[in-house]
Amino acid sequence: MTTVVPTGRMARWLRRWVLLAEQTCPNGGNHEAVVRIGDTAEEWRSTAEGAWVVAPAGAAAVPAGDPRWPGRCTGCGRPFTATDHHEVRVDRLMRRQGSAEQRPLGDWGPDVIVEEGGRHP
Numbered sequence: 001m002t003t004v005v006p007t008g009r010m011a012r013w014l015r016r017w018v019l020l021a022e023q024t025c026p027n028g029g030n031h032e033a034v035v036r037i038g039d040t041a042e043e044w045r046s047t048a049e050g051a052w053v054v055a056p057a058g059a060a061a062v063p064a065g066d067p068r069w070p071g072r073c074t075g076c077g078r079p080f081t082a083t084d085h086h087e088v089r090v091d092r093l094m095r096r097q098g099s100a101e102q103r104p105l106g107d108w109g110p111d112v113i114v115e116e117g118g119r120h121p
């Protein structure tokens, strides 16, 4: 078992993709590309149902003209067009308890234990 604690930071990725209903990649699945960009401060949204981490202002936080957006499909090299989808993905950056090792929460595996310490809303 691994216990992790929040760093207060979020890992971010920029994803471009095309709906399968519009076009299929010749190498299977969606035309898609994902690149990791710099981390950012963790942001939370709270409602009556609970609280969860959100992307800062969604895709608007990284304008479509930003050169960090991937330009081509990883599978086949097809260039993305202006109307293809943009998504800013985020995941909480967690630190192994008692260590400096940090990874996005999704990279710790299914048996990870999250020690929140009551810091989120």
Ligand SMILES: [Zn+2]
Pocket: 024, 025, 026, 027, 030, 031, 032, 073, 074, 075, 076, 077, 078
């Ligand atoms: Zn493709």
